[in-house]
Amino acid sequence: xxxxxxxxxxxxxxxxxxxxxxxxxxxxxxxxxxxxxxxxxxxxxxxxxxxxxxxxxxxxxxxxxxxxxxxxxxxxxxxxxxxxxxxxxxxxxxxxxxxxxxxxxxxxxxxxxxxxxxxxxxxxxxxxxxxxxxxxxxxxxxxxxxxxxxxxxxxxxxxxxxxxxxxxxxxxxxxxxxxxxxxxxxxxxxxxxxxxxxxxxxxxxxxxxxxxxxxxxxxxxxxxxxxxxxxxxxxxxxxxxxxxxxxxxxxxxxxxxxxxxxxxxxxxxxxxxxxxxxxxxxxxxxxxxxxxxxxxxxxxxxxxxxxxxxxxxxxxxxxxxxxxxxxxxxxxxxxxxxxxxxxxxxxxxxxxxxxxxxxxxxxxxxxxxxxxxxxxxxxxxxxxxxxxxxxxxxxxxxxxxxxxxxx
Amino acid sequence: xxxxxxxxxxxxxxxxxxxxxxxxxxxxxxxxxxxxxxxxxxxxxxxxxxxxxxxxxxxxxxxxxxxxxxxxxxxxxxxxxxxxxxxxxxxxxxxxxxxxxxxxxxxxxxxxxxxxxxxxxxxxxxxxxxxxxxxxxxxxxxxxxxxxxxxxxxxxxxxxxxxxxxxxxxxxxxxxxxxxxxxxxxxxxxxxxxxxxxxxxxxxxxxxxxxxxxxxxxxxxxxxxxxxxxxxxxxxxxxxxxxxxxxxxxxxxxxxxxxxxxxxxxxxxxxxxxxxxxxxxx
Numbered sequence: 001x002x003x004x005x006x007x008x009x010x011x012x013x014x015x016x017x018x019x020x021x022x023x024x025x026x027x028x029x030x031x032x033x034x035x036x037x038x039x040x041x042x043x044x045x046x047x048x049x050x051x052x053x054x055x056x057x058x059x060x061x062x063x064x065x066x067x068x069x070x071x072x073x074x075x076x077x078x079x080x081x082x083x084x085x086x087x088x089x090x091x092x093x094x095x096x097x098x099x100x101x102x103x104x105x106x107x108x109x110x111x112x113x114x115x116x117x118x119x120x121x122x123x124x125x126x127x128x129x130x131x132x133x134x135x136x137x138x139x140x141x142x143x144x145x146x147x148x149x150x151x152x153x154x155x156x157x158x159x160x161x162x163x164x165x166x167x168x169x170x171x172x173x174x175x176x177x178x179x180x181x182x183x184x185x186x187x188x189x190x191x192x193x194x195x196x197x198x199x200x201x202x203x204x205x206x207x208x209x210x211x212x213x214x215x216x217x218x219x220x221x222x223x224x225x226x227x228x229x230x231x232x233x234x235x236x237x238x239x240x241x242x243x244x245x246x247x248x249x250x251x252x253x254x255x256x257x258x259x260x261x262x263x264x265x266x267x268x269x270x271x272x273x274x275x276x277x278x279x280x281x282x283x284x285x286x287x288x289x290x291x292x293x294x295x296x297x298x299x300x301x302x303x304x305x306x307x308x309x310x311x312x313x314x315x316x317x318x319x320x321x322x323x324x325x326x327x328x329x330x331x332x333x334x335x336x337x338x339x340x341x342x343x344x345x346x347x348x349x350x351x352x353x354x355x356x357x358x359x360x361x362x363x364x365x366x367x368x369x370x371x372x373x374x375x376x377x378x379x380x381x382x383x384x385x386x387x388x389x390x391x392x393x394x395x396x397x398x399x400x401x402x403x404x405x406x407x
Numbered sequence: 408x409x410x411x412x413x414x415x416x417x418x419x420x421x422x423x424x425x426x427x428x429x430x431x432x433x434x435x436x437x438x439x440x441x442x443x444x445x446x447x448x449x450x451x452x453x454x455x456x457x458x459x460x461x462x463x464x465x466x467x468x469x470x471x472x473x474x475x476x477x478x479x480x481x482x483x484x485x486x487x488x489x490x491x492x493x494x495x496x497x498x499x500x501x502x503x504x505x506x507x508x509x510x511x512x513x514x515x516x517x518x519x520x521x522x523x524x525x526x527x528x529x530x531x532x533x534x535x536x537x538x539x540x541x542x543x544x545x546x547x548x549x550x551x552x553x554x555x556x557x558x559x560x561x562x563x564x565x566x567x568x569x570x571x572x573x574x575x576x577x578x579x580x581x582x583x584x585x586x587x588x589x590x591x592x593x594x595x596x597x598x599x600x601x602x603x604x605x606x607x608x609x610x611x612x613x614x615x616x617x618x619x620x621x622x623x624x625x626x627x628x629x630x631x632x633x634x635x636x637x638x639x640x641x642x643x644x645x646x647x648x649x650x651x652x653x654x655x656x657x658x659x660x661x662x663x664x665x666x667x668x669x670x671x672x673x674x675x676x677x678x679x680x681x682x683x684x685x686x687x688x689x
Contacts, residue, residue, distance in 0.1 A: 018549065028545040029516060032570040032595050035577060174480055175470065187473045192596035194572050205430040291519045291545065292471060304492040305523030307470045 011258035011334055014325065019208020019295075022331060024324035027207045028293045032191045041209045043114045048216070053109065060105045061220060063357040064138070067102075069093045071228035071385070084238065084378035086371060088358070088388040089225045091249060098390030099221060099249040100131035100202060100360065106217035108135040111198035119378045121200045122186040124151055124179035124245065125316035125363065126158025127390055128202030132169035144168045146185040147177035153328065158394050176309035179245075179319045183293050203246025204323030207294030218252025222385060226256055227386055237385040238378070239264040243366040244337070245281070245317035247326045249389035258334060259319050259391045266369045267326060270312035271339035281310035282339040283322045284330050294398040297324040313342040313402060314362035314395075346402055349392065361390035363396065418511040418539045419587040422461060423622040423643060433461035434625050434684045436677055437515065437648030439482035440465050440499050441491025442655055447665040448486070451655070451673050452503050456510045458674040459681020462624075462644065464542065467496050467516030474544045476599035478649040481656060485663065487557075492566035493520050493529070497536040504537035513541040513566060513587070518554065526554055530561045540564030540587045548580050555584050559644055564588075569615060571595050572605075578618045588622040588643065591615060599649025603627030609641050632683030639687035647680055 014021045027037060031349040047053040061067040069091065072085040091099035111119060119141050125130030129145040136143035145162055149171045152159050163171050175181035183206075190199045204211045204218070229237055240257055242250035244267040257263045272280035280286065282300045290299040291306060300308040300320035310320040340348075345362060348369035353359045360368060367386050375384055392399075400407050426433045436455055441448050455463055468486040472479060502511055514533065521529050521543065533541075540563055545594055546554055546647075548567075558565045564587030572595060573581055583587065593603035608625055615623055625638045626646030638645040654676050658669040 027547060027549050029547060030544050030570075031547050031568045031581070032474075032572050032592065034547045035548070035574070036574045174477075180471065184471055184473045188476070188597045191474060191601065194595045291517075291522055293473070293543070301523065301595075302517070303523070305469075305520035306487065306492075307519070 005247050009166045012181065012255060014230065014328070015208060015212055019212070021325045021328035023289065024327040025208055025211060025282055025295050026174045026295050027294060028296070029207045029293050030191055032194060036190070036194055037207050039114070043110060044209055047113060053113070055111055057106060061102065065095050065101050065105060065321065066093065067220065068228070070223045071225055071232060073232070073272060074356050077352065080355050081372060081375045082306055083376040083380065084382040084384045085236070085380070086375060086384065087232070087385045088212070089221060089385065091221060091387060091389045092358070092360065096127070096131045097393070098127040098132050099218065099252065099387070100128045101134065101203065102252070103214050103217040104131040104135045104200060105197070105212070107140050107181045107200045108141070111141070111200070112406065114196035114198065116196060117141065118197045119200055120146070120186050120189050120197055121202060122146045122179065122182040122198035123202065124148070124182070124318055125314065125318060125361070126151065126155040126162065126394060129162050129167070129169070130158050130165070130231070132200050132202070133162040133165035136167065137165045140288060144170060144189065144285070146170050146172050146182040146189070148176070148182050149173045150177040151179065154398050155315055155394055168177070178310070178315070180307065180310070183399050187293070191405045198231055204249040204251045204325060205293060205295060205297065205321060211230055211295065211325055214248055215255055215325065218248050221249065221252035221382060222256035225253060225385060229383070233383060236260055236263050237383040239266060239384045241266045241268065241370055241384060242368045242387040243268045243317065243363045243389065244322060244326060245270070245319050245363060246321070247323040249387050251323060251325060253387045254335060261390055266370060267335050267337045268366045269337060269339040270317035271341040272311040272368055275339055278313040280339070281312040281317050283320055284326065284337040287320070289327065292321055297321050297327045298330070313345060313398060314366065316361070316363040317366065338370060340369040341364040342402070346399065348372055349399060358388070359392035361392045362395045362397045364389045365392070416529040417564070418509060421464070422509070422511050423588065426461060426477060426643065431688055432642060432676070432684055433624070433644035434459055434635065434681050435462040435464060435626070435644050435646040436460040436651055437464040437646065438651060438655070438673070439467060439468055439479065440484050440496040441468055441486030441489055443485045443659055443663065443665045443669065444489040445491060445495055445499065447669050449499055449502060449671040452499060454670055454674040456507055456676060458677035459685070460510065460677055462511045462513065464513045464515045464646065464648065465496065465500065467493060467514055467520060469517045469520060472517060474597055476597040478653045478656065480601045482652045484648050497532050497538070500538055501536040511539040512537065512567040513542055513671065514538050516544070516547050521554060525547050526557055530557055530563065534561055534563055538563065540566050542566045542568065542590060544568070548583065548628055551584055559584055559586065566590055568592050571611070575614070578615065582619040582621070585621070588624050589615060590646065591620055591623055591625045591642070592627050593625050594627050596627065598627060600628060602634065605637050608638060612641050632679045635680045636687040638685035639684040645684055651676060
């Protein structure tokens with residue numbers, strides 16, 4: 001956890017007390033939920049100031065999640081691309097195989113502190129669902145995970161994993177049957193079970209204070225990376241790269257570096273079949289500001305304000321919105337957002353597997369694809385630090401199908 | 408002069424005054440604009456006052472109705488699939504006003520389509536179409552500057568939802584900037600789910616009355632004429648939505664298209680509900 005600096009010259013001083021990052025963020029929720037959100041905000045403020053809470057978090061991050069994870073020099077990929085030195089922050093080596101667990105540890109400890117007795121969550125790729133089911137098993141709380149029916153089909157190993165961990169996985173058949181609909185369904189559950197239920201949101205989106213607290217819990221990625229790159233290279237990297245769906249691994253990596261003005265920062269969205277085709281998930285590249293799921297942010301929608309379905313081979317990026325702080329960072333120009341197609345992500349997935357012996361999640365394969373494009377044009381003494389946000393075991397069926405291989 | 412103002416009083420205030428004079432509660436009916444298609448929806452809308460609806464809530468279809476249960480979600484989907492959009496919703500109201508100058512119409516929905524339409528342009532067009540008020544589910548008082556304040560400035564009512572989770576401190580905040588009536592969501596949950604007990608509603612009414620002199624309409628979970636009558640004994644109005652919308656769904660043919668029965672079954676149910684409400688205090 002980080003305490004955000006308060007200088008007005010800092011990129012790290014937001015949100016304001018009403019949860020705004022510039023024009024983005026806010027609290028656009030049904031009145032039934034408002035008292036719960038205000039209670040959560042207060043509980044989080046108290047926890048943040050409490051050394052015991054921090055101590056407990058640090059304990060579980062170290063002994064349960066396995067932090068710090070390494071910052072790994074991807075030498076073989078670096079040599080293959082022949083340009084900048086590439087480092088991977090190995091979130092894939094965390095317990096449960098992705099960065100999602102960092103946030104879940106924070107939120108489950110908060111839920112316990114608030115005396116909540118039941119957990120709900122939404123999940124796309126299933127990584128957040130698995131991480132939530134994991135902490136619920138560890139802390140003995142029942143949990144219900146909402147997952148789009150479409151995602152259940154393409155992420156079956158994670159569905160089984162969640163059930164093994166004792167979670168109830170509820171398929172969501174409304175709307176586009178993917179992540180946004182799972183979030184709608186989780187909100188419907190929350191509005192119905194207001195007294196006992198804690199909603200563990202998996203990304204830096206939703207009503208205030210979620211974008212802030214999820215970011216703070218994920219900042220461990222950037223804080224460790226900073227110390228590790230200084231140790232390895234004696235200086236900060238030239239560029240950070242991370243994939244953005246909702247944007248939690250990216251925000252966790254970026255935030256501690258936002259005020260380091262010599263560090264270029266690149267967020268990679270999913271271009272699906274190509275932004276020009278209309279079948280993509282690139283809300284910053286091709287969307288516009290709107291209001292959904294409790295916050296104002298860039299969204300994919302039509303001229304009537306109806307939300308469009310996102311499309312990406314990666315279930316974790318298949319969301320028509322993005323965290324509000326990313327929208328703000330785009331508008332002020334601090335972070336550069338680009339997009340990568342399914343096809344480019346697939347070749348990056350195989351290249352990384354072959355060159356580094358690391359099978360990456362399809363989500364971060366988008367970040368690798370971006371590096372494949374840019375690293376060769378950089379000097380050999382330059383450094384690119386990328387968040388390898390998760391392992392790709394969950395994706396092998398999707399990839400096999402896309403490559404025409406029958407398992 | 409705004410179309411919402413007739414005889415120096417707005418339509419909502421006039422309607423509740425009339426109800427008080429008749430010593431009865433009102434029936435507020437919800438349908439989704441364009442459900443199951445724009446033409447049938449207009450037929451249904453037109454038939455509501457004669458069937459006994461005192462106030463009409465007209466849902467603005469949205470792809471992601473987070474606070475609605477399956478019945479109203481499906482109504483939204485049917486309307487959108489039939490090509491409904493915000494401008495058509497407003498023209499539905501405009502056509503209704505050719506026939507009816509007295510029944511208040513409240514548009515109900517989510518913020519994004521209004522935000523994308525443009526708040527000022529939307530309010531202007533809504534007022535000109537003959538809309539009397541708005542209920543926007545995802546705009547709590549914390550976001551009043553977005554739409555609530557401009558709505559009130561335009562002379563339309565911004566109707567607030569109060570809920571079982573609204574304590575006294577919260578209620579005093581909720582009744583600010585509000586007008587028309589106060590909508591009490593009687594159960595924590597989505598539309599069309601469980602129902603509150605009569606005792607719970609009576610207790611909530613007493614609490615709400617300490618904070619506002621506005622009429623109080625009670626909704627969520629009211630499905631039958633006898634439930635509507637129970638509410639009508641203690642509240643100023645009973646709101647029925649999912650039950651009506653479900654009737655529309657049941658009347659459709661195997662391809663999901665309207666039948667000759669569609670408008671009829673709706674007015675049939677509304678008539679029964681209105682009987683319940685009108686006879687409740689006798």
